[in-house]
Structures are given as structure tokens and as C-alpha cells.
Amino acid sequence: EVQLVQSGSVVKKAGESLRISCKGSGNSFTNYWILWVRQMPGKGLEWMGIIYYGDSETTYSPSFRGQVTISVDRSINTAHLQWRSLEPSDSAMYYCARRKGLAGGAPYFDSWGQGTLVSVSS
Amino acid sequence: QSVLTQSPSVSGAPGQRITISCTGTNSNIGAGYAVHWYQQPPGGAPKLLVFGNTLRPSGVPDRFSGSKSGTSASLAINGLQPEDEAEYHCQSYDRGLSGPVFGGGTKVTVL
Numbered sequence: 001e002v003q004l005v006q007s008g009s010v011v012k013k014a015g016e017s018l019r020i021s022c023k024g025s026g027n028s029f030t031n032y033w034i035l036w037v038r039q040m041p042g043k044g045l046e047w048m049g050i051i052y053y054g055d056s057e058t059t060y061s062p063s064f065r066g067q068v069t070i071s072v073d074r075s076i077n078t079a080h081l082q083w084r085s086l087e088p089s090d091s092a093m094y095y096c097a098r099r100k101g102l103a104g105g106a107p108y109f110d111s112w113g114q115g116t117l118v119s120v121s122s
Numbered sequence: 123q124s125v126l127t128q129s130p131s132v133s134g135a136p137g138q139r140i141t142i143s144c145t146g147t148n149s150n151i152g153a154g155y156a157v158h159w160y161q162q163p164p165g166g167a168p169k170l171l172v173f174g175n176t177l178r179p180s181g182v183p184d185r186f187s188g189s190k191s192g193t194s195a196s197l198a199i200n201g202l203q204p205e206d207e208a209e210y211h212c213q214s215y216d217r218g219l220s221g222p223v224f225g226g227g228t229k230v231t232v233l
Contacts, residue, residue, distance in 0.1 A: 059220060106155040106214045108213070
């Protein structure tokens with residue numbers, strides 16, 4: 001069974017930098033795309049970006065392009081989501097997920113991390 | 123504002139059938155892209171429930187069924203059970219945004 005384990009909850013101040021992680025068990029990331037989504041309190045899921053584990057090809061949502069950086073470290077089977085300068089509006093739950101494949105032309109995600117709660121104070 | 127539109131909440135008594143709708147546009151669902159559904163229990167992570175409009179991953183009860191028509195899709199839950207109380211999210215692909223898009227989620231309450 002594929003397991004994605006995310007780094008723990010974090011409390012930061014506005015202006016600080018942050019990197020959160022998503023570690024896959026075994027070779028669960030090899031040849032897969034990894035998605036990052038944001039879920040603000042009481043809201044739906046928002047696609048932030050998706051990265052191919054094999055060559056780090058990345059597509060960002062227009063809403064998040066330039067605001068975050070997504071990367072992978074293949075030596076430790078881990079994907080990262082990074083901010084250079086946090087804002088209070090970045091306070092949310094963040095999930096990573098593995099793209100299993102395409103069905104009907106649309107990607108679908110079969111394994112999800114447990115989520116990382118980010119809280120940013122002013 | 124989510125790209126796909128879902129009703130905020132649906133409720134039903136145990137044993138009842140409920141349906142959750144998901145409406146898109148000609149850039150996503152209406153363009154022919156399939157719809158997938160995820161179940162998110164309170165305080166938990168999303169879990170894949172239905173993919174490719176109608177397919178269920180191994181282990182998902184056949185009480186859950188999906189359908190799609192035009193620019194909309196639906197998830198039906200037959201024989202509603204207390205453990206079905208959760209948030210349900212639809213997801214597709216948008217060719218204008220070149221990425222996956224989600225609905226705002228529907229909270230299902232079992233009365």
C-alpha cells in the first residue's frame with residue numbers, strides 16, 4: 001500500500017520562509033506526478049501545482065504561480081512545497097497526492113498525505 | 123470561487139438515497155473530461171471514491187455510484203449510512219487552466 005507522509009503542523013510569522021514535505025514509501029513516487037493542494041478552513045480543494053517525480057517538470061496553477069515553489073528530492077523520495085515569504089492568507093491545510101493516472105482524459109489521485117496545517121500570524 | 127460548482131450541503135436519513143451534483147463548463151466537464159469523486163471525513167484527508175465518471179477503486183462499496191451528462195456529473199449514495207457523513211469533492215481537468223480542478227465540496231449529513 002502506498003503511503004504519503006507529510007511533515008508536521010507549523011506556526012510561522014508573516015515574512016518568514018517555509019518548506020513542507022511529502023515523503024513516499026518505497027518507490028511509490030517513481031514515474032508518478034505529485035500534486036499539491038490547498039484547503040482553507042471550511043473551503044474546497046484548490047490545485048496549486050503538480051510535479052513529475054522523474055524529471056521535476058512542474059505545472060503551476062495560475063493562482064499560485066510565483067507564490068510557491070514545488071520541488072522533489074529523489075534521494076529521499078520526497079516532494080516539497082516552499083514559500084519565500086509567508087502571508088497570513090497562506091494559513092491553511094496543505095495536502096500532497098499521487099496521480100495514479102488518467103481516466104477520461106482527467107488525472108485522478110489515488111493516494112493522499114495526511115495534510116500539513118500551516119498557521120501564519122501577522 | 124471553485125471552478126466546479128457543488129451544492130454546499132445535502133442531508134438524508136439512514137437507508138435513504140441522496141445525490142450530489144457537480145457542474146462545470148465547456149472548458150472542463152463539458153469538453154469531455156471525466157469526473158472523479160473524493161470522500162473527506164471530518165478532520166481527515168481526501169480518499170478516492172469514484173474515478174472515470176463511474177468506476178470504483180477496490181474496496182469502495184457499490185452503494186456509491188457516479189454518472190456524467192453534458193457539463194454536469196452526479197454522485198449517488200444508496201442506503202445512506204452514518205459513516206458516510208463527510209465532505210465530498212468532485213474533480214475534473216480544465217483545458218484552459220491546464221490542470222486539475224475541484225468543486226467547492228458538499229457536506230453530507232446523516233440525520
